[in-house]
Structure formats: structure tokens, C-alpha cells
Amino acid sequence: MKFESGPLQQLSRRVEQYRPGLRMSEIGQVASVGDGIAWVLGLPSAAAEEILRFEDGSRGMVFELQSERLGVILLDPLANVTSGSRVSRTGRRLEIGIGDGALGRVLDPLGKPLDGGPAFAADGHGALEAASPPIMARDFVDAPLYTGIKVVDTLIPIGRGQRQLIIGDSGTGKTALALDAVIAQVGQGVRCVVVMIGQKRSEAARVVDVLRRYDALRYTTVVVAEATATPGMKYLAPFAGCAIAEGWMRHGQDTLVVYDDLSSHARAYRELSLLMHRPPGREAYPGDIFYLHARLLERATRLAKQHGGGSLTALPIVQTEEGEIAAYIPTNLISITDGQIYLDRRLFAAGVLPAVDVALSVSRIGGKAQHPRIKREAGTMKLGYLQFLELEVFTRFGTKLEAGAEAKIARGRVMREVLKQDRLCPLPPAFQLAWMTAFGAGLLDHLEPQQVPAALERIRAGLAADPAIGLETARELWQERLTQWLGSAAS
Numbered sequence: 045m046k047f048e049s050g051p052l053q054q055l056s057r058r059v060e061q062y063r064p065g066l067r068m069s070e071i072g073q074v075a076s077v078g079d080g081i082a083w084v085l086g087l088p089s090a091a092a093e094e095i096l097r098f099e100d101g102s103r104g105m106v107f108e109l110q111s112e113r114l115g116v117i118l119l120d121p122l123a124n125v126t127s128g129s130r131v132s133r134t135g136r137r138l139e140i141g142i143g144d145g146a147l148g149r150v151l152d153p154l155g156k157p158l159d160g161g162p163a164f165a166a167d168g169h170g171a172l173e174a175a176s177p178p179i180m181a182r183d184f185v186d187a188p189l190y191t192g193i194k195v196v197d198t199l200i201p202i203g204r205g206q207r208q209l210i211i212g213d214s215g216t217g218k219t220a221l222a223l224d225a226v227i228a229q230v231g232q233g234v235r236c237v238v239v240m241i242g243q244k245r246s247e248a249a250r251v252v253d254v255l256r257r258y259d260a261l262r263y264t265t266v267v268v269a270e271a272t273a274t275p276g277m278k279y280l281a282p283f284a285g286c287a288i289a290e291g292w293m294r295h296g297q298d299t300l301v302v303y304d305d306l307s308s309h310a311r312a313y314r315e316l317s318l319l320m321h322r323p324p325g326r327e328a329y330p331g332d333i334f335y336l337h338a339r340l341l342e343r344a345t346r347l348a349k350q351h352g353g354g355s356l357t358a359l360p361i362v363q364t365e366e367g368e369i370a371a372y373i374p375t376n377l378i379s380i381t382d383g384q385i386y387l388d389r390r391l392f393a394a395g396v397l398p399a400v401d402v403a404l405s406v407s408r409i410g411g412k413a414q415h416p417r418i419k420r421e422a423g424t425m426k427l428g429y430l431q432f433l434e435l436e437v438f439t440r441f442g443t444k445l446e447a448g449a450e451a452k453i454a455r456g457r458v459m460r461e462v463l464k465q466d467r468l469c470p471l472p473p474a475f476q477l478a479w480m481t482a483f484g485a486g487l488l489d490h491l492e493p494q495q496v497p498a499a500l501e502r503i504r505a506g507l508a509a510d511p512a513i514g515l516e517t518a519r520e521l522w523q524e525r526l527t528q529w530l531g532s533a534a535s
């Protein structure tokens with residue numbers, strides 16, 4: 045029977061023309077499963093980091109390529125993958141949804157909500173493993189990223205696009221310092237990502253709660269791979285956070301990413317590598333552990349104007365044992381980053397908070413991004429403070445000091461008091477300039493250390509009452525005002 049026209053005619057033509065043939069596709073098989081990984085046989089053309097799909101619909105990521113088999117990270121915790129399950133290739137790499145829909149959300153490293161909310165509407169997708177921007181697409185770090193923390197913004201300044209390591213023993217205030225920096229971005233147009241790796245659920249809840257209370261969750265995404273997550277998820281977490289921030293950076297926005305912390309990340313990577321039978325090296329870490337963190341942190345940068353001028357500032361955190369900064373993972377990170385903020389356990393115990401050890405902390409590029417006025421006041425301040433710390437050690441032995449040294453010590457003690465700061469109270473750049481100008485002009489010299497907080501409060505109140513005064517105000521006017529504020533309450 046023949047049809048003259050219409051869809052039926054087309055169908056009959058297709059049936060007539062149909063020739064049975066072979067269509068090739070690789071189907072692999074799971075050899076074994078356990079600890080969040082699977083070994084897969086029979087997918088000879090699968091590529092590293094390719095996503096595979098298992099028979100039950102769940103996904104896995106190729107992590108280890110061996111001649112006969114593949115080591116695969118399982119991406120679905122509830123997957124029903126058993127030995128014998130069939131596996132196929134997808135030809136795709138792991139991506140995460142990006143865009144403003146991620147703001148205010150708590151996500152797992154695959155972008156699934158952990159906050160009980162619905163899946164967010166993504167504007168696009170970002171690859172977890174992406175090449176870092178080429179040199180020609182980068183620009184110099186030349187704009188400051190204010191953390192609102194006195195000692196950081198003045199003596200160890202951070203620029204947008206910089207990688208600044210926060211390093212210290214457990215419980216020295218690393219997380220607190222990073223969160224303060226995030227909270228200080230209110231109204232600064234900086235989008236933030238906080239990545240939490242291998243921490244307890246209660247700690248993650250505490251962080252989210254702080255961000256919400258200080259209205260910082262509005263411009264922040266939290267990525268969590270908690271302590272009980274598989275090593276694969278912990279391994280992926282910082283890359284997921286980075287991909288989200290990168291999406292914004294490519295749209296010309298400034299971003300800040302906290303990786304809390306990369307010690308846990310390194311341990312997860314070590315565990316994963318041992319499960320995958322990679323040869324262990326120093327401290328049983330695999331040989332490419334340096335490359336792992338280098339390729340993550342290389343993605344932090346300032347993009348050139350013609351590429352939108354966005355930036356990704358990274359605050360990786362690393363934990364030390366007994367203050368040992370020369371250990372394997374910390375030294376690697378120190379060499380990869382543009383500087384470090386070192387938190388000291390003894391300072392913490394002595395109540396010097398934040399417990400930043402100024403002598404061991406450095407910012408190699410942030411000074412270039414500092415506001416010229418703040419930079420000028422900062423001038424020799426760090427040097428003077430370091431001299432004081434050294435001199436102070438001598439006084440402990442009862443050594444008699446010359447008159448000049450006595451004055452230096454008195455000034456240093458005042459400065460130490462000035463630099464103390466409670467957590468969760470970020471201070472604006474104008475305040476930083478104010479106290480530095482006052483200190484530089486000797487207006488605080490006559491104070492006893494215990495009188496410092498009241499003097500700072502007077503400066504704060506004076507500033508609040510005089511919004512016209514700011515970073516661009518002439519030094520003379522600043523001095524006049526500061527003298528007035530500091531003097532008025534004294535009388």
C-alpha cells in the first residue's frame with residue numbers, strides 16, 4: 045500500500061529505507077565498590093575526570109586511570125551501585141550550577157541544597173576543574189579588599205585577587221578571622237563563597253548562623269562537605285566553591301572565597317589517593333599534593349579590564365600542629381600564596397585578639413593596593429612595632445634600656461592595645477586611617493594601655509558624628525579633628 049503524501053508517506057519511506065546495523069557504545073562493569081569509590085572495568089576510552097553513569101542513574105567521576113580499570117569517585121551517597129552494575133560514559137566533566145541563585149544558599153559540592161530549600165535556578169554551569177586564566181588575561185592587584193580588621197587592613201593589607209593564607213594551630217581564631225572578612229563585605233559589592241571541608245555539622249551550622257545574623261548570607265554561598273562526607277566529596281568541595289566564584293568573576297564582579305580548611309582537604313586527597321592505590325610519598329601524601337593546591341589557588345586572580353575586570357580573592361586556611369609552619373602542607377601553601385596571616389597560640393592565650401603574630405605575617409602584594417593615605421600612615425609602623433616586640437623581650441631580663449628605647453616600648457604597648465579587636469565588629473577604612481593618623485601624630489602617646497579602648501571609642505564616635513571626613517580629607521584637618529575628639533572627653 046502506498047500513501048501519496050503527508051506524515052504517513054514519510055514514515056513508510058523511512059521504514060523502507062531502514063537497514064539494520066551495529067551501533068557501538070562502551071558499556072563497563074563495576075568490579076568492586078566501597079568507601080565512596082568504585083573500580084570499573086571495560087571503559088577503555090574513558091578520560092580522566094569524565095563523568096560516568098551507573099545503571100541506577102547515579103553518577104561517578106573518573107579519578108584514577110589504570111591500564112585495565114578505572115578508579116571512580118561515587119557522586120551520589122544514596123546510589124545503589126554494586127559489583128556487576130553496568131556503567132556508561134557521558135563524555136562530560138563535572139559542573140556546578142552558578143549565578144546569583146546560589147547566593148544565600150548552603151550547598152554540597154555538587155550544588156545540591158543542604159539548607160532544606162528547593163534547587164536553585166542556575167544562570168549557567170561552571171566546571172569544577174577549569175584552567176586558570178592565562179597571564180595575558182590577568183591584571184595587577186591594585187584595589188584593596190577591606191577585612192575590617194585593624195591589624196590586617198593596616199599592616200598586612202589584602203588586595204582584590206590576592207591569595208592570603210590564614211595559618212595557625214587549632215582554636216587560634218582562623219575561622220573567626222575569615223568570617224570577619226566576609227562580614228566586612230556588607231555594601232562592598234563583593235560576592236563571597238565560604239567552603240567548609242571536613243568540619244562537624246554543628247560548626248557548619250554555627251558559621252551559617254553567624255553569616256545570617258550579620259546579614260552576610262545575602263551575598264554569600266556556603267559549600268559544605270562535612271566530616272562524615274566521603275573523601276571524594278571533601279576533595280571536590282573547594283573546586284566547587286571556586287567554580288561558583290569564578291562564574292561571578294567572569295561577569296566582572298569581585299569575589300572572596302574562604303577555604304576552611306586545606307589541611308582537611310589534603311587529608312581527604314591523601315585518603316582518596318591511598319584508596320586508589322596511588323603511590324604514597326612524604327607523610328603518605330601522594331606526589332602531586334603540591335599541584336592539587338597550586339591549581340586551586342592559581343584560579344584566584346584579578347582579571348584585566350578587557351576581560352571584565354572581575355577578581356577572585358582567596359583566603360585559604362591551613363592548620364598547624366604546635367605552631368610548626370615548616371610542616372609539609374603549610375610550607376607548600378606558604379609558597380603558593382601571596383602572603384600569610386599567622387595566628388599564634390601564645391598570643392591567643394595572652395588575650396591578644398586577633399592573635400596575629402605580626403613578625404611572621406606578611407602580605408607580598410597587598411601594599412600596592414592600599415589606599416595611598418593608609419599606605420603613607422602605615423609607612424614604618426610595622427617596622428616600629430617589630431622593634432618594640434624585640435625590645436620588650438629584653439625588658440624581661442631586667443636590662444637597663446636607653447631613654448629612646450623606653451619611649452619606643454611605651455608606644456609599642458599602646459599600639460598592641462590599639463590592634464586588639466573583638467570578632468564580628470568590622471571597622472571601616474576611615475576608622476583605620478583615623479587611628480593611624482592619631483598614632484602617627486603622637487596623639488595616643490600619653491595614654492596608658494588600659495586607656496586605649498576609651499580613646500578609640502572617642503575616635504569612633506567622632507567619626508560617626510562627622511560623616512564628611514574620610515579617606516580623602518587632608519592630614520591637617522584629620523589631626524585637628526582627632527585632637528578635638530580625643531581632647532574633648534579628657535577635659
Ligand SMILES: Nc1ncnc2c1ncn2[C@@H]1O[C@H](COP(=O)(O)OP(=O)(O)OP(=O)(O)O)[C@@H](O)[C@H]1O
Nearest residue numbers: 213214215216217218219220221397398465466467
Ligand atoms: N578576635 C577575637 N575576639 C574574641 N574571641 C575570638 C576572636 N577570634 C577568635 N575568637 C574565639 O576563639 C575561638 C576559636 O576560634 P576559631 O573557631 O575561629 O578557631 P580556629 O582556628 O578556626 O579553630 P579550628 O582549628 O578548630 O577550626 C572561638 O570561640 C572564637 O569565638
Ligand SMILES: [Mg+2]
Nearest residue numbers: 218219220304
Ligand atoms: Mg576553624
